[in-house]
Amino acid sequence: MSMQDLVERYRRDGFIAVEGVYPLEQMEELRRTTDAFVEQSREVTEHTDMYDLEPGHTAEHPRLRRLKNPVRFHEAYDRCMREPKMLDIVAQLIAPGIRVHSTKLNLKSGEFGSAVEWHQDIAFYPHTNEKVLAVGVALDDMSAENGALMAIPGSHKGPLYDHHQNGHFVGAINDPAFSEEGGVPLEVKAGGITIHHARMIHGSCPNHSDRPRRLLLLEFRAVDAWPLLGVKDWEEFNALIVRGEPTQEPLVEPVPVRIPLPPTPTVGSIYESQSYFTDAALVRR
Numbered sequence: 267m268s269m270q271d272l273v274e275r276y277r278r279d280g281f282i283a284v285e286g287v288y289p290l291e292q293m294e295e296l297r298r299t300t301d302a303f304v305e306q307s308r309e310v311t312e313h314t315d316m317y318d319l320e321p322g323h324t325a326e327h328p329r330l331r332r333l334k335n336p337v338r339f340h341e342a343y344d345r346c347m348r349e350p351k352m353l354d355i356v357a358q359l360i361a362p363g364i365r366v367h368s369t370k371l372n373l374k375s376g377e378f379g380s381a382v383e384w385h386q387d388i389a390f391y392p393h394t395n396e397k398v399l400a401v402g403v404a405l406d407d408m409s410a411e412n413g414a415l416m417a418i419p420g421s422h423k424g425p426l427y428d429h430h431q432n433g434h435f436v437g438a439i440n441d442p443a444f445s446e447e448g449g450v451p452l453e454v455k456a457g458g459i460t461i462h463h464a465r466m467i468h469g470s471c472p473n474h475s476d477r478p479r480r481l482l483l484l485e486f487r488a489v490d491a492w493p494l495l496g497v498k499d500w501e502e503f504n505a506l507i508v509r510g511e512p513t514q515e516p517l518v519e520p521v522p523v524r525i526p527l528p529p530t531p532t533v534g535s536i537y538e539s540q541s542y543f544t545d546a547a548l549v550r551r
């Protein structure tokens with residue numbers, strides 16, 4: 267598919283899938299690197315600022331659900347985040363100047379990988395404009411059977427739904443007007459990528475297959491998209507730029523905003539926030 271087709275499809279559906287962006291050897295390297303982190307997670311019994319653990323995690327049977335901000339811990343993930351072929355596509359979709367928002371590696375092991383309830387990423391991190399998106403790098407072939415990302419085409423043009431319940435930000439859509447009708451799996455082979463708009467509604471089912479589904483999520487925004495929850499440190503903020511130059515002039519557009527506060531009593535990841543959500547639907551699938 268040509269770059270122009272990708273851009274048009276992204277604008278129409280709010281997401282795209284592109285095969286063959288990374289060589290298979292690089293995915294093999296990332297899987298080996300990830301296996302080593304799963305091994306290391308045997309040493310912990312609770313969530314840390316590095317690991318988010320599946321229920322039932324033990325030293326004998328390590329069950330890692332997420333490696334938080336993996337680019338901090340291994341150069342192989344950082345290299346993946348700076349891949350020019352991938353950034354060329356991102357630049358066409360948002361802007362030539364690109365800043366990382368955050369990175370995470372979500373692991374769905376065979377038979378027990380956790381679901382993620384329907385949500386919109388921008389509900390977690392409102393910005394002054396919506397030149398904000400997430401790239402998913404498939405370390406494994408990703409299909410409906412092993413818990414592929416699911417998306418509702420065109421939902422990036424719809425409302426920003428409330429993600430609060432009982433007065434707390436639970437990180438899952440909680441609105442009687444919401445319907446999951448039309449949701450489709452984003453299937454892609456290892457080495458391929460998915461890209462979704464930050465307002466696009468997405469989630470994923472548990473992994474019912476015996477094949478793992480590891481997805482490296484790289485969240486990017488235009489350098490002039492400003493986080494409404496603030497910038498703590500100017501140097502650190504600008505160190506997140508992977509292309510282009512810093513700016514002190516945010517682009518302010520009339521985008522829908524709801525502040526994701528107050529948080530749930532414990533919060534460290536979307537999984538923890540969503541554990542407070544009592545209407546979870548995808549978990550039961």
Ligand SMILES: O=C(O)CCC(=O)C(=O)O
Pocket residue numbers: 372382387413414415468469470481483536
């Ligand atoms: O890993 C998944 O299936 C979905 C993850 C996701 O949407 C998120 O972490 O925001």
